[in-house]
Amino acid sequence: MAMVFSVSLAGGATYEVEAEPRDSVSHLRLKLEKQIEVPEACYLKMFHSTEVLPEGKLVSELDAEQPIFAVVARETDVEKLLQAAGSYNGYKELLKRAGSPGGATNIKVIPVIPSILAVLEDMGGLPVTIEHLKSTEHGLEMSTQGHLLLPALNAEPLLSLNKKERFSKVVYRVQLNSDAYNRGLGVVFQQSPFMDSTVDSKGLPSYIYNGYGLEGDKNCNAIKFHPAMEQGQLRVEGVGGFGNSDMGFTPQNWTQSGHKFHSFEVTIGADGKNNLRVVGTEGEIFKKSWKNILTDGKHLPALHGWLDMGGEALMLGKIALEVHLA
Incomplete structure (x- = not known):
């Protein structure tokens, strides 16, 4: 026989939640969350009498005559x-406030993306500590070998504000350098898991040097180079990538350059045409292109930092975005 619990929130609102005796507290919480809006990176903590209810506890062990408080x-x-970073409201606000340089209304620029550490701190309300990232x-x-720098984002806040259905391309600008030698290092772009793509990559060449930075079940490209x-x-x-290529110059490492960054300017097109432009610490230029569908013009790919095998330091500077509206 179903049990009915009265659950009260801090603001005074009360909800009736029904559950079977064999259900757990987790089931009870999920049913309640369908009735109320829980902010991003938050969860409901439930109390029965003076006890914090553990998720696995069976509701049959609770007294339905006693109120539950939530x-x-x-989340810490x-x-x-x-996992929840893609829904961070701060990213939505950045997309809404993206400016147009020089009056070019079809180009929207976010000059500085906050660091992932700052985002997680804002979401959780407390400073976060992540091993191998500071x-x-x-x-x-x-x-470490790899870490998320910017989650995949839905561009809807920017598109709807500008009355557009899609963007034609997005440019990521990432500053990076390292003293690691003979380690492929750079960035990884990963297609949004929410992207509805009917484009088949069959027939496009795929280059895998050693698999580092690539996940077999996800569409992504790892761009790596070797300072010094x-x-x-x-x-x-x-998919669509290429093997080790001469850059036309030997990029200085972090120490040689006096702690200066190389800049990766990566243009990812909704048509699958992608371009890389590297600006070296001394102003040198390297350009090359490849083909792979990483965006549908509605979702921005996720960005990860990468250092084969980890262990040494990959230095990461400013990250910026430039969205070209279709």
Whole structure:
């Protein structure tokens, strides 16, 4: 026989929630969350008498005559915050406020994307600690193999404000450098999991050097180079990519350059045509293109930093976005 519980929130609102005796507290919470709006990166914490209810506890162990109290608490688990980062309201506001340089109304620019650490801190309400990722005077220092820098985003806030259905391309500008030698390092772009793409990549060449930075079940491209190695040996792994290529110059590493960044300017087109422009620490230029559908003109690909095998420091500076409306 179903049990009916009266659940009260801090603001005074009360809800009736029905559950079977074999159901868990988790089931009870999920049914309540269908009736109320829980803010991003938050969850409901439930109390019965003076006890905080564990998720696995059976409702048959509760007294339905006693009220249950629920409060909205901020999530502090870093992994859960990372999973929810794409819904962070701050990103939506940045998209809405994107400006038009020089009056070019079809181009919208976000000059500075907040660091993922700042985003997680704002979402959770407390400073976060992530092993192998920290803030420095230069930006972020990453010493793990890979880490999320910007989640995949729905461009709807920007598109609807500008009365557009799609964008034609998006340009990511990422500053980076490292003293790691003979380690492929750079960035990984991953197609949004919400992207509705009917484009088949069959027939396009796929370049995989060693698999680092690529996930077999996800459409992504890893762009890597080798500071201080002769000619830089830049490659793009994944569909449409290419093997190690001479850059026309030997990129200086972090120490040689006096702590200066190389800039990766990556243009990702909704038509599958992608372009890379690298500006070296001394103003050198390298350009190359490849083909792969990473966006449908509605969703921005996720951006990750990458350092093969980790261990040493990848320095990451400013990240900027430039969206070209269709």
